[in-house]
Amino acid sequence: MGAIGNVTGRAIGALGRRLAPQHTSGFVRAILERAIDGIGPLGSAAKSADKEQRKANGNTEEAIRELIDSHVKLAGAQGFATNIGGIITAAAAIPANITGLALIQCHLVAGIAHLRGYDLRDPNVRNAVLACLLGKSGVKSMVGDRRLPTTPFGIATAAEHDPTLDDQIAQNITAELIAGVGGKRLATFVGKRIPLVGGAIGGASDGYGTWQVGRYAASELRRIDPVGSISSLE
16 A cells, blocks of 8 residues: 555645645636646546556456556545544644545546546536546435436536536535545544544545445446447446
8 A cells, every 4th residue: 555655645745735625616626627637646537547448458348447446545545544643633634635535536537437438628528527426326316406407427418518517516526525524534533533443444435435436437427439429338
């Protein structure tokens, strides 16, 4: 985990020097841009995904599985590092955990979208990437109460871009990240009160959450061929 932790730490540190995490929709949008374009040792989402596809001899589905696995490890490393301290470190660690987790998960989903043929420059696709971070149950709930108009696939393939959706999705993602990280902190510190256990819980929680996000993105963002039509999943 040492090498993975070093890469994650440098990427989050580089991001932190460019952003002041104010937990607004603008913050999440900035995270998404950095995840897609790359930051520090974390390459662009498209280049990272293409590298995995080359390693998989062109097999897109194998490359996606490897992307998910590598990002689960990254998420686990940053989750352990940002949850290992006690209560007195929480004020600094919680924003770092939110930043790191959002960066890794955006990078993963954007990579999957790229491999499935989506244009990461498209604002609809970027909204779909963020929506995937909500997970299957989160998307279902928000579509049901009309906080989202449709699924990530529907958002990504919409004929037109709805600018009002940009902030709406980002705000929902921000709220979910804060609630998730804050709830994990409460369970760790109030229930256990043991820093090393807190690190283990944080790492396992972030790793598992990232695995869920990756699996959901892989099932939701169905393949698009070069002319833009939708292909069925293999």
